Amino acid sequence: MSGISEGLAELGQGTAAAMAVEPRHGAAQDGHTHETDxxxxxxxxxGSHCHACGQAAHVHRSLGAFFHDLLHGVFHFEGKIWRTLPLLAWRPGRLTREYIxxxxxxxxxPIALFLFCIFLMFAVFHATEGHEEPSTHTGNAQGVEHSIKRIEGEIAALEARQKAAAAKGQTIAxxxxxxxxxxxxxxxxxxxEAEGVDLKVDPDRRVSDIPTLDKAIKKFRSNPDLASYKLQTYAYKYSWALIPISVPFLWxxxxxxxxxxxxDHTVFVTYSLCFMTLLAxxxxxxxxxxxxxxxxxxxxxPPLHMYRQLRGAYGISRFSALWRGAMLLVFSGLALAMFFTMIMAQTSL
Known part of the structure; x- marks a missing residue:
């Protein structure tokens, strides 16, 4: 239940943040405008909005209207979300080009949709993640038991070969x-197995030549639960950094x-990240x-989506979109690696 509660909280925050940056255009007349000034x-x-300051003509003053606005914000985004998502999924190039x-x-x-998608992704993550009780020796014991069975099988196979060769009067070197x-x-x-010895990886062994990354990995080993929590927190806070990291690669x-x-590249990258987040x-x-x-x-x-977005947004040929799409896949991996390294460096602080 705690995961679902956290997920709903994240979803509410995401809606609020996205609505804060998403301008409202042409709200429909709802018959509730009674003020003249x-x-x-x-x-x-x-009309329905003040042409001087932009405030709605009618101000809701009931609790029911307040929660109606909340649900409207989550599910409708002023109705634009249902016109945006189909294009984002199947005609991302057209969506990108029209916005540009x-x-x-x-x-x-793109930035409002990105914020909403990020909040929604972490909301779903918290609602669906498993909550297992931590165990110190279970994984180690299972690994030892598996190794024992494997070696017993290898010994039995070697003994069988030895007996078969001996029956024929032969020897196997x-x-x-x-x-x-x-x-x-x-x-x-x-x-x-009998003494319950815990086999641990040497904590002083270097894993990476990057000091901050190596320090973060050691922290993961010493306290996986805390490190995982910090990793999620920093990934959530710095998710926006994927945009400036990715734009130079597209350039x-x-x-x-x-x-x-x-x-143009920034709009492309932001809408693309929105789709990949929804895919996750x-x-x-x-x-x-x-x-x-x-x-x-x-x-x-993702490769198909990148190809279609490149063709539609930049108006390039099929061949040009194919090789650029292949390069974009490689660049996306590099951008994610840079983002992960940055997050790991933050967790080591």
């Missing part, structure tokens, strides 16, 4: 030495272009429902 600035009203060209009133802005080494290893593992696909500018949400829900094959199928979706 704006309650905020006193300007005479013409200024046809924006019908769609949710090296079998005795192999049996001796395997039996010694088996005895050692049985001692470990490299159109270097020194006079047709396309950094603003679908995968998490599928995993929670026991449909793991959904996640396997979704692996093939």
């Amino acid at each position: 704006c309650l905020n600035c006193g300007t005479h009203l013409v 060209d200024g046809r924006r009133a019908s769609y949710v802005s 090296g079998v005795d030495a192999q049996l001796s080494a395997q039996r010694e290893a088996l005895n050692t593992l049985r001692d470990v 490299l696909l159109f270097p020194f272009s006079r047709r396309f500018h950094l603003y 949400i679908v995968a998490m829900i599928g995993g929670a429902l026991g449909a793991a094959e959904i996640a396997a199928f979704l692996i093939f979706v």
Whole structure:
């Protein structure tokens, strides 16, 4: 229940943040406008909103209206979310190009949609993640037991080969030495199992040549639960950093272009990240429902989406979109690696 509660809280926060940055355009007449002058600035009203300060002509003053606004914000985004999502999913290039060209009133802005998607993703994550009781020795004991069974099987196979060769009056070179080494290893593992010795990785061993990353990995080893919590927290707070990290990589696909500018690339990247975030949400829900094959199928979706968005947003040929899409996949991996390194560095502080 705590995971679901946290998820709902994240969803509410995301809606509030997204609504704060998403401008309202052309709200429909609902028959509730009774004021003749704006309650905020006193300007005479013409229409459903004040043309001087932008405030709605009618101000709700009931608890029911307050929760209606909340649900409206979550599920409708002033109705624009339902016009934006289909294009984002199937015609992302058209959505990107229309927003860049200024046809924006019908769609949710990329940054508002990005904020909402990030909050929604963490809400779903908290609602679907498993909560297992921590255990110190269970994983180690299972690993030792598995190793014992494996070595016993190898010893049995070697003994069978040795007996078969002896029945034919033959000998197999090296079998005795192999049996001796395997039996010694088996005895050692049985001692470990009997005494309950906890096999641990050397905490002083270097894993990465990057000091901050190496320090973060050591913290993961010493306290996985705390490190995982910090990783989620920093990933949540710094998710916006994926945009400035990714834009230079996209610029490299159109270097020194006079047709396309950094603003175009930023809109492209932000809408693309929105779609990938929604894709991750679908995968998490599928995993929670026991449909793991959904996640396997979704692996093939990002390349197709990148290809379609490149073609539609930049108006390039199929061949050009194919090779740029392949490069964009590589760049996306590099951007994620940079983001992960940055987050890991934060957890080491």
